[in-house]
Amino acid sequence: MTGPTRPTRGEELLLAKISAAAGRAYLGKRRATYTAVGYTAPAHAVPVRGIGSLLAFVLYGRPSAPQTRRDARLDLYEHGMTVALKGRIHVVRYDATSVFEEGVAEPYDPARAGTTCTISDADGRRITLHAGPERGGAEDAEEWWPGIRRAVTRARLPRALAALAGGERLTFGDIWLTGEGVGSGRVSARWPQVQQAGIRKGAVGLDIAGTWHRLGPAASEVPNLFVFCALVERLRTDGIR
Template sequence: MTGPTRHTRNEELLLARISAAAGRWHLGKRRATYAGAAHTAHAKALWNRGIRGLLTFVGYGRTSAPKVRDDARLDLYVHGMTVAVQGRIHVVRYDTTSVFRTGTAHDSARVDTVYTLTDVDGERVELRGLPEYGDAAAWRSEIQRGVIRAQLPQALAALDQGERLHFGGIWLTGEKVGYGEVGVRWPQVRHLRIRQGAIELDVDGTWQGLGSEVSEIPNVFVLRALVERLGPDGVR
């Protein structure tokens, strides 16, 4: 039988700062803590508050700064998460963040998936898993569920009010989904899939590309949830 975990003074101070930041941004109850790797860079983006701002990330660009892996502590809460890296505490709220997903293939058996999130100050935080822990899939899944839970109802409400939503170059209304000037009506749309890094729609049984790479689409899992909900088999 083991006794309670003893924390160093520095660990106690870090935990206090994390808890204070989570409290200020009303993240709710802590659900889990993970170790990861992080890289930060200022977001090159224009933000608008409200659902169109939450689901539209304009001018997203890759940073030219060198990628240096820094060990990070990830604390996941009901309404968001904190990322403690290099002495800073980044706060991410699920209802306002934009999450971009990229993958780098190292060999035929291993793909390094990177999640890039925007924090409450508009700064990008790139998160990677640590091979020595192997729990990156768990925190990525929790982030996905949290963002869908927070943003899907807002997106559906905006569509019901006649608004047009954008996920990168892909747009949605209550009647259609499309890319550029081309759109198809929801009764024709069956499913959305990601194939070799590209977004495709099943339209009347035929898979059609939407001209966007998954790495260019903010919150692609919210987009997928909307397609499943608004298609002929979905329930509004």
Template sequence: MDARLDLYDHGMTIAVKGRIHVVRYDTTSVFQETARHPHGSARAATTRAYALTDVEGKRIVLQGRPEDSDAEEWGSEIRRAVTHAQVPLAWAALERGERLAFGDVWLTLEQVGSAAVSARWPQVQQIESENGTIRLNIDGSWHRLGPTGATLPNPFVFRTLVERLRADGMRS
């Protein structure tokens, strides 16, 4: 990666191509993509890309290979910090009755869905992300929530909220 990252309590700065971008953990959208590429032999190289939104709304893409850089460390820290900053705000919004959108997928305290399908939390037996698509097991039948892939912002925030909402739904 040809960028300098400085991580702070409430955000980070990214110096790239002579410009400094400021990213706040509580307001950024992070899009995460992992790709495996053939690397000349039987082994494959993995590249991780994180696209973040800075305070001016500009998108910055960070790429790295865990095997030869510190990408795993900064990627893990970005996921942790954004989750820590955004989950309490998202949960408060849900408790106020708001509907949260994660790309094509939405959540409320009562339901999860997309344009194609929705379900009440007690009906959701399992949720998984497979090949970049969110799938729900609703009453024993699998349903795709729509084209998400790398278009799902803050997938780790989404996952944290879903786990809590499913657990709460199972107790209902």
């Protein structure tokens, strides 16, 4: 009977670097480890300080040409995650990151894994992640991708609700929310009028009093789209409490 494979010296050193980076960022206990395909690319995004220091991102076009894709190791922790890619350990905090989704399914369901996600690390660098090509890579993505969304929602939703209750205005790209309503460009509505938020033809929109209104930006350009949808669902049904 064959016992567990002993890690190589390189694997031991990598784990030590990951653990040290997670410790410095106070990410808490490690929950799971996965593999993916990833690359980093400069983002055409400018961080904007909103009221109460909540971070919003205003996008200017698409990212430039990505670098060569490499295998990435993902370690998910209580309060964040690390991405080991090309010898560098990227630290991501769930309460500060912005996540962008590609291949968003219609109708939108945050519980379903998309084809690609891009996350921002603690230094503001974007990392794009795909399912790995090896056996089990797609199955891994069906765990780590929804896991990231759930963790970011848990970290961001209470802060967002508290900010709205305090009279602040939040932005998700070009979309804004307040305790009174939601809108973008020339489209706006008070919460009692909103019946649903969703995706149609790749764009974010609202069902307002039975009529669908596109809010403008493509779904892939909205940071933390799943948090936005969770806020809309909470506010349209329960309001600010």
